[in-house]
Amino acid sequence: MALVVQKYGGSSVADAERIKSVARRIAQAKAQGNQVVVVVSAMGKTTDELIKLAGQVSKQPSERELDLLLSTGEIVSCTLLAMALRDMDYKAISLTGAQAGIRTDSTYSRARIQRVDPKRVVEELEKGNIVIVAGFQGLTDEMDITTLGRGGSDTTAVALAASLGAEICQIYTDVEGVYTADPRLVPEAQQLPEIGYEEMLELATYGAKVVHPRAVELGELFNIPILVASSFTDSPGTLIHGGASMEVRNKVRSIAHDLDVAKITVVGVPDRPGIAASIFESLAKANVSVDTIVQNASIDNITDLTFTVAKSQLDRAMDVVKPIAQSIGARECVSDARLGKVSIIGTGMQNTPGYAARMFGTLSEHGINIQLITTSEIRITCIIDEARVKDAVHALHRAFELEIKE
Amino acid sequence: MALVVQKYGGSSVADAERIKSVARRIAQAKAQGNQVVVVVSAMGKTTDELIKLAGQVSKQPSERELDLLLSTGEIVSCTLLAMALRDMDYKAISLTGAQAGIRTDSTYSRARIQRVDPKRVVEELEKGNIVIVAGFQGLTDEMDITTLGRGGSDTTAVALAASLGAEICQIYTDVEGVYTADPRLVPEAQQLPEIGYEEMLELATYGAKVVHPRAVELGELFNIPILVASSFTDSPGTLIHGGASMEVRNKVRSIAHDLDVAKITVVGVPDRPGIAASIFESLAKANVSVDTIVQNASIDNITDLTFTVAKSQLDRAMDVVKPIAQSIGARECVSDARLGKVSIIGTGMQNTPGYAARMFGTLSEHGINIQLITTSEIRITCIIDEARVKDAVHALHRAFELEIKE
Numbered sequence: 065m066a067l068v069v070q071k072y073g074g075s076s077v078a079d080a081e082r083i084k085s086v087a088r089r090i091a092q093a094k095a096q097g098n099q100v101v102v103v104v105s106a107m108g109k110t111t112d113e114l115i116k117l118a119g120q121v122s123k124q125p126s127e128r129e130l131d132l133l134l135s136t137g138e139i140v141s142c143t144l145l146a147m148a149l150r151d152m153d154y155k156a157i158s159l160t161g162a163q164a165g166i167r168t169d170s171t172y173s174r175a176r177i178q179r180v181d182p183k184r185v186v187e188e189l190e191k192g193n194i195v196i197v198a199g200f201q202g203l204t205d206e207m208d209i210t211t212l213g214r215g216g217s218d219t220t221a222v223a224l225a226a227s228l229g230a231e232i233c234q235i236y237t238d239v240e241g242v243y244t245a246d247p248r249l250v251p252e253a254q255q256l257p258e259i260g261y262e263e264m265l266e267l268a269t270y271g272a273k274v275v276h277p278r279a280v281e282l283g284e285l286f287n288i289p290i291l292v293a294s295s296f297t298d299s300p301g302t303l304i305h306g307g308a309s310m311e312v313r314n315k316v317r318s319i320a321h322d323l324d325v326a327k328i329t330v331v332g333v334p335d336r337p338g339i340a341a342s343i344f345e346s347l348a349k350a351n352v353s354v355d356t357i358v359q360n361a362s363i364d365n366i367t368d369l370t371f372t373v374a375k376s377q378l379d380r381a382m383d384v385v386k387p388i389a390q391s392i393g394a395r396e397c398v399s400d401a402r403l404g405k406v407s408i409i410g411t412g413m414q415n416t417p418g419y420a421a422r423m424f425g426t427l428s429e430h431g432i433n434i435q436l437i438t439t440s441e442i443r444i445t446c447i448i449d450e451a452r453v454k455d456a457v458h459a460l461h462r463a464f465e466l467e468i469k470e
Numbered sequence: 471m472a473l474v475v476q477k478y479g480g481s482s483v484a485d486a487e488r489i490k491s492v493a494r495r496i497a498q499a500k501a502q503g504n505q506v507v508v509v510v511s512a513m514g515k516t517t518d519e520l521i522k523l524a525g526q527v528s529k530q531p532s533e534r535e536l537d538l539l540l541s542t543g544e545i546v547s548c549t550l551l552a553m554a555l556r557d558m559d560y561k562a563i564s565l566t567g568a569q570a571g572i573r574t575d576s577t578y579s580r581a582r583i584q585r586v587d588p589k590r591v592v593e594e595l596e597k598g599n600i601v602i603v604a605g606f607q608g609l610t611d612e613m614d615i616t617t618l619g620r621g622g623s624d625t626t627a628v629a630l631a632a633s634l635g636a637e638i639c640q641i642y643t644d645v646e647g648v649y650t651a652d653p654r655l656v657p658e659a660q661q662l663p664e665i666g667y668e669e670m671l672e673l674a675t676y677g678a679k680v681v682h683p684r685a686v687e688l689g690e691l692f693n694i695p696i697l698v699a700s701s702f703t704d705s706p707g708t709l710i711h712g713g714a715s716m717e718v719r720n721k722v723r724s725i726a727h728d729l730d731v732a733k734i735t736v737v738g739v740p741d742r743p744g745i746a747a748s749i750f751e752s753l754a755k756a757n758v759s760v761d762t763i764v765q766n767a768s769i770d771n772i773t774d775l776t777f778t779v780a781k782s783q784l785d786r787a788m789d790v791v792k793p794i795a796q797s798i799g800a801r802e803c804v805s806d807a808r809l810g811k812v813s814i815i816g817t818g819m820q821n822t823p824g825y826a827a828r829m830f831g832t833l834s835e836h837g838i839n840i841q842l843i844t845t846s847e848i849r850i851t852c853i854i855d856e857a858r859v860k861d862a863v864h865a866l867h868r869a870f871e872l873e874i875k876e
Contacts, residue, residue, distance in 0.1 A: 080526035087527075114546070120486035121493075122553035129556070129564055133549035136542035140520070143539035147528035150535070158535055163613055184613070207569055207590070 066231040067189070068093055071103040071199065071221035075238045076295035077141045078108035086295060087148035089236070090194060094154060099189045101228065103199040103221040104145055106137025127172035131201075131211045135161070138198035138217070146196045156194040159184060161201035162209065165227075166220060168202035174213030175202055177220075180227035197224060215276020222279045226286035233288050236295035239274050241302035242267065244466035245319040249457050252467040256317065258303040263317050263409055266443045270407040271322035280304060316419065316464040317410040321457050323450055325355070325403040326378040327435065328385060329370040332395025335362035340369060343388055347373075352381045356438045356447065370436060372447065375401050403435065404453035407445040408460060414441050426463040432456050472637040473595070474499055477509040477605065477627035481644045482701035483547045484514035492701060493554035495642070496600060500560060505595045507634065509605040509627040510551055512543025533578035537607075537617045541567070544604035544623070552602045562600040565590060567607035568615065571633075572626060574608035580619030581608055583626075586633035603630065621682020628685045632692035639694050642701035645680050647708035648673065650872035651725040655863050658873040662723065664709040669723050669815055672849040676813040677728035686710060722825065722870040723816040727863050729856055731761070731809040732784040733841065734791060735776040738801025741768035746775065749794055753779075758787045762811075762844045762853065776842060778853060781807050809841065810859035813851040814866060820847050832869040838862050 070090065077083050094100050114133050118125040125133075142158040149156035165181035188195045199217025202210050212219055218235055225233035242264065243253040259267075261284035268277040275292050283290045284306060293301025333339055340359065347354055357371040373381045378401050389397040413419045423444055427434060432455065436447040448456055461467060476496065483489050500506045520539050524531040531539075548564040555562035571587030594601045605623025608616050618625055624641055631639035648670065649659040665673070667690035674683040681698050689696045690712060699707025739745055746765065753760055763777040779787045784807050795803045819825045829850055833840055838861065842853040854862055867873060 080523065083527050117486065117546075117550060118553055121489050121550050122557040124557075125553045126556050129549045129552045132564060132566070133546060133553075136545050139542050140523075140539060143535045144523060144527050146535045147524055147531045147539075150532050151528040151530075158538060160538070160615075209566075 065097055065099060067099045067101070067228055069101045069103065069221050069225040069228065069230045069233045071217055071233070071235045072105065072295055073217065073237045074105040074108055074110070076236055077104055077145065080144070083107075083141070083144050084148050086236075087145060087152060089295065090145075090149060091152055091154050094194055101185060101189070101195045101197060101224055101230070102145065103197050103217055103224060104138060104142045105199050105217040106134075107141045107144075110137040110140065128208060131172045131175075132209045134211050135198070135201040135209045138200050142196040142198045149194055149196075154194055155192050156196060157188050158196040158198070159188070160198050161220065162203035164195075164197040164224065166197075166202035166223065168204060168210045168212065170204045170206065170208065170210065172210055175204075175210035177202060177212065177223050180223050182224065182227045185224070185228065215278045218276045218279035219282060222282045222286075222288055222290065225288045226282065230288065232291055233283065234291040234293065235275055235279070236293055237274065238294065238296065239292075240294045240297060240299040241292050242272065242274055242304070243318065245457050245461045246272070246321065249321070249454055250319075250461050253461065254466060254469055255299070256302050257300070258305065259317060260411055261304060261306050262442060263411055264304045266407070266409045266440060267318055267320050270409065270443065270445060271320035271405065272318070275304070315410055315412040316408045316466065317412070319457050319460050319464075319466065320407040320409060321453050322405040323453060324374050324376075325372050325405050325447060325450070326375045326399060326401040327370060327372050327403050327447065328378070328381055328397065328399045329368055330385060330389045330394045330397050331368050333367050333369050333389075334393055335365045335367045339392055342392070343369070343385060346384050346388060347381060350380055350384045352377045352384065356436060356445070358436050358438070372403070372405075372436070402450045403447055404450040405445055405447050406453055406456045406460065407443050408464065409443045411442050413444070420444050422463060423460060426459050427456055430455055430459045432459075471503055471505060473505045473507070473634055475507045475509065475627050475631040475634065475636045475639045477623055477639070477641045478511065478701055479623065479643045480511040480514055480516070482642055483510055483551065486550070489513075489547070489550050490554050492642075493551060493558060495701065496551075496555060497558055497560050500600055507591060507595070507601045507603060507630055507636070508551065509603050509623055509630060510544060510548045511605050511623040512540075513547045513550075516543040516546065534614060537578045537581075538615045540617050541604070541607040541615045544606050548602045548604045555600055555602075560600055561598050562602060563594050564602040564604070565594070566604050567626065568609035570601075570603040570630065572603075572608035572629065574610060574616045574618065576610045576612065576614065576616065578616055581610075581616035583608060583618065583629050586629050588630065588633045591630070591634065621684045624682045624685035625688060628688040628692075628694055628696065631694045632688065636694065638697055639689065640697045640699065641681055641685070642699055643680065644700065644702065645698075646700045646703060646705040647698050648678065648680055648710070649724065651863050651867045652678070652727065655727070655860055656725075656867050659867065660872060660875055661705070662708050663706070664711060665723060666817055667710060667712050668848060669817055670710045672813070672815045672846060673724050673726050676815065676849065676851060677726035677811065678724070681710070721816055721818040722814045722872065723818070725863050725866050725870075725872065726813040726815060727859050728811040729859055730780050730782075731778050731811050731853060731856070732781045732805060732807040733776060733778050733809055733853065734784070734787055734803065734805045735774055736791060736795045736800045736803050737774050739773050739775050739795075740799055741771045741773045745798055748798070749775070749791060752790050752794060753787060756786055756790045758783045758790065762842060762851070764842050764844070778809070778811075778842070808856045809853055810856040811851055811853050812859055812862045812866065813849050814870065815849045817848050819850070826850050828869060829866060832865050833862055836861055836865045838865075
């Protein structure tokens with residue numbers, strides 16, 4: 065008898081009919097002889113509606129209060145799912161994050177899981193129950209309710225799978241798996257039957273929204289295989305794991321892209337120690353997440369410092385950077401909010417020359433100008449005009465022959 | 471510095487505007503130098519909507535799951551209220567029933583409070599916080615969430631007031647206080663400035679919906695004065711207490727009425743021991759609450775047994791009683807769903823003759839037929855045709871001169 069953790073996202077439980085349909089999927093896993101733990105997100109737009117309500121009573125809602133408020137969304141969906149399963153004569157019980165032993169730090173709105181005490185979950189499994197756990201939430205040592213921030217329910221699922229020693233963590237969502245590129249952009253994109261943790265981590269971080277990087281990281285740390293599949297079809301999905309059975313490794317695995325990129329360049333920065341620190345510490349204090357940072361080699365002790373942020377944070381970032389730029393004697397501060405990011409990712413690129421050349425060459429052939437380049441061992445990312453991102457993904461998909469089924 | 475517990479009902483927090491208006495009332499109590507604990511119900515129709523949602527996924531939702539589901543309603547309203555207060559620069563924190571230490575038995579959907587461990591509430595008060603507690607909910611020793619059933623939030627408020635040693639428990643609602651009769655029926659009804667626990671208990675039990683009898687009982691037990699007042703106006707409200715300052719005691723205090731009465735009569739019951747027990751045990755098992763029970767003196771060892779139930783429970787009660795009536799050899803089983811109840815209540819009636827005669831006489835003068843009579847030491851109740859309840863309340867209000875201001 066295997067122990068399986070399943071996770072269903074908000075669109076999979078958006079209304080009563082979908083909840084019943086998810087209940088049938090869960091019942092199937094149980095009927096196959098598994099012990100089943102299910103992590104569930106809030107129904108459809110519930111979280112957005114609660115945030116809106118908070119905005120109606122407060123200009124800047126307290127994060128502690130907001131977390132307690134938002135935590136109700138997942139409780140609603142998990143109780144409904146448990147009821148639907150019981151209505152089908154399956155034994156089922158719902159647990160809040162607190163009851164399921166998800167213990168976090170006190171960083172409201174983006175708490176980190178510190179440990180999982182799955183005692184109650186184990187007890188309920190031993191009683192023959194399907195255990196439905198409210199995702200996205202946890203409990204501090206002071207018995208306050210926290211939420212886990214982005215990717216919270218995915219993270220809850222993998223953390224539970226790790227603490228319970230589950231055989232697999234299955235993440236059911238509204239896409240069919242991981243592809244060689246976003247199939248909405250590239251119709252000939254191929255679904256990947258499997259992918260390694262590190263490749264998935266780069267993909268998720270650089271634009272593929274299918275599973276959150278936090279969950280992938282946790283899966284890698286505890287070596288929990290993660291299946292990403294659709295909750296609406298029976299397609300086999302993509303298995304994220306660290307196994308040695310990975311086939312063709314000497315290859316780009318997938319093209320990621322991201323349209324949410326804005327760039328700020330501080331022009332004419334005196335090249336003195338501490339300048340970069342003063343800029344990025346101030347941005348961090350203002351809660352601006354900085355993505356790529358590039359500084360050119362200085363000429364005559366004057367350099368340009370460029371970095372990217374999410375488009376929604378551009379104004380706030382400019383407000384922080386402009387006075388600093390002035391105080392350090394930089395020439396000016398310019399920004400561009402119409403950028404995108406395209407990345408090629410694959411462990412096959414490690415220590416293998418030629419990938420970068422082929423990527424830059426392909427973009428150049430299509431007249432796409434590269435503004436910034438960053439790389440990791442298994443990834444090359446180019447920041448380009450947002451209007452050319454679609455063309456770039458298409459061209460790279462063909463250039464690396466990803467449309468050919470392995 | 472006094473400690474005050476306030477309770478606001480669902481209609482008082484039905485939307486963002488009303489929540490802000492309640493926040494201003496709470497702020498006023500705090501600004502007057504009090505320590506303030508607030509118990510709040512779910513917003514408007516939230517509970518009904520959650521029950522509807524449960525009905526869409528399950529024909530008969532599990533009570534445990536339903537309690538956990540419904541508990542989210544009060545969490546939403548209490549977090550929003552805390553946010554609204556913080557937005558006004560008051561220190562405020564919301565607590566779930568569990569966090570506030572409301573510990574109950576495991577009777578889901580109608581749990582009883584076993585004890586209150588208000589440690590966290592006291593800590594937050596000491597930090598200068600206004601403490602907003604989710605009403606209607608508690609935690610079992612197994613760490614499961616329960617709801618308290620009818621009158622749950624009133625009961626939470628009085629229980630907290632008792633455990634904290636509060637000076638007063640103020641219940642704010644959509645009526646201005648306790649009246650000599652329902653002012654919607656009797657425009658000349660007078661608001662009572664104060665009333666004793668026992669009188670209020672009879673009033674609440676026999677139809678006045680202003681405060682739940684459970685809360686009144688708890689208030690009497692721990693001698694907590696309860697103020698019932700409007701959350702929409704500044705009217706002084708009615709103080710429920712046990713003080714000796716009660717003025718005119720030799721008097722009917724108020725007329726209660728209830729339109730939700732159905733009657734079942736088992737005709738021709740052989741007068742043997744155990745017959746009544748078999749009927750009422752079966753009704754209890756079927757979860758039917760029986761109200762008034764009347765059995766006439768038997769003639770030739772044959773008697774009629776009559777009892778009343780809520781109209782919504784009549785069908786279920788008949789299903790239970792009919793086969794039993796047949797098995798014990800009763801002649802027939804008849805029911806009447808069009809009844810109402812009218813009661814006169816007042817401690818002044820204790821050991822004072824003449825009240826019953828005046829009540830029956832008044833009804834008779836108005837051609838109102840009395841079907842059943844029950845009494846307590848401070849109450850006389852007549853069950854009559856529902857169509858005559860309004861006339862009866864009017865007539866009795868005049869007969870006992872309740873329109874005259876004390």
